[in-house]
Amino acid sequence: MKDFVSTKDISRVELEELFAIAKDIKKNGCEFKEALKGFIVATLFYEPSTRTRLSFESAVLRLGGSLISTENAKENASAKKGESLEDTIKIIEGYADMIILRHNENDSSLRASKVSKVPIINAGAGGGEHPTQALLDVFTMQEKKNIDGIKIAIMGDLKYGRTVHSLLNLLSLYKNIVVYGFAVKSLELPKNYKDILISKGITYIECHEFDEIPNNVDFIYQTRVQEERLEEKEKHLSKFILNKDNFSRFSDSTYILHPLPRVDEISTDLDGDKRALYFTQAHNGVYIRQALMYKIKKDFYENNI
Numbered sequence: 001m002k003d004f005v006s007t008k009d010i011s012r013v014e015l016e017e018l019f020a021i022a023k024d025i026k027k028n029g030c031e032f033k034e035a036l037k038g039f040i041v042a043t044l045f046y047e048p049s050t051r052t053r054l055s056f057e058s059a060v061l062r063l064g065g066s067l068i069s070t071e072n073a074k075e076n077a078s079a080k081k082g083e084s085l086e087d088t089i090k091i092i093e094g095y096a097d098m099i100i101l102r103h104n105e106n107d108s109s110l111r112a113s114k115v116s117k118v119p120i121i122n123a124g125a126g127g128g129e130h131p132t133q134a135l136l137d138v139f140t141m142q143e144k145k146n147i148d149g150i151k152i153a154i155m156g157d158l159k160y161g162r163t164v165h166s167l168l169n170l171l172s173l174y175k176n177i178v179v180y181g182f183a184v185k186s187l188e189l190p191k192n193y194k195d196i197l198i199s200k201g202i203t204y205i206e207c208h209e210f211d212e213i214p215n216n217v218d219f220i221y222q223t224r225v226q227e228e229r230l231e232e233k234e235k236h237l238s239k240f241i242l243n244k245d246n247f248s249r250f251s252d253s254t255y256i257l258h259p260l261p262r263v264d265e266i267s268t269d270l271d272g273d274k275r276a277l278y279f280t281q282a283h284n285g286v287y288i289r290q291a292l293m294y295k296i297k298k299d300f301y302e303n304n305i
């Protein structure tokens with residue numbers, strides 16, 4: 001593996017290999033503290049980020065690597081002067097051994113990977129994909145349950161929620177998955193994603209009322225409405241807030257996930273519930289990103305895969 005641009009590009013075998021590495025790192029982190037020694041990673045972020053950038057940077061440092069970083073690439077001289085993403089990548093490939101890219105355009109990471117000599121990891125591309133978030137989501141889920149055969153409710157912004165798109169691709173690697181997609185009409189899952197899911201054997205049930213989600217789902221994946229990506233007519237829609245009261249009908253083993261940041265779509269009265277996994281998810285992000293960079297370095301630089 002050289003680049004990690006989309007969750008469509010990973011096989012079940014590779015995913016399980018990655019989870020095994022992440023599990024090992026979570027348990028025996030010290031043994032990996034020189035894995036990226038002498039290696040420089042660039043974090044190139046054209047859109048805001050707290051968790052993704054800092055967890056990548058923490059992951060690099062925990063593996064003994066070095067960092068060069070730009071948090072606000074859109075405002076940087078090169079972008080302001082009109083430099084293309086491709087040209088910027090062709091420059092940075094001479095400064096770093098791996099590039100972590102967040103950008104506002106859906107095809108940004110793919111374009112970058114086509115021109116880059118060094119590996120590109122997609123850290124969020126417009127309203128398209130956010131594949132490393134999906135890795136940590138599923139890693140967190142499989143710590144609780146065997147994923148084959150799960151029922152999951154995915155809600156909030158299914159149209160622009162890039163974490164949702166990447167998560168659904170990953171879930172399609174498992175068997176007998178049932179997804180309840182709950183969103184207001186204008187933020188439903190786009191048809192092209194639905195078609196892919198169905199072709200891969202996922203059962204997708206569209207819901208417009210919260211009550212249509214059965215009490216025994218294994219996971220509820222709530223998301224933030226991506227206000228910054230909405231068209232004017234999509235703004236000011238009513239939003240569903242998950243709280244202690246409406247969550248009380250679910251089973252003792254229905255877990256709550258959220259990629260974060262939340263605005264108010266999960267009430268803080270759920271934070272103390274042992275089924276609320278969102279902070280664990282964010283922390284698992286470091287281990288899974290360590291595992292991914294470790295694997296890419298081995299595959300690409302050591303084994304020429």
Ligand code: NCD
Nearest residue numbers: 051052124130224259260261
């Ligand atoms: C998500 C993103 O950037 O897409 N955040 C994250 O990286 N965890 C979700 C969001 O912004 O709503």
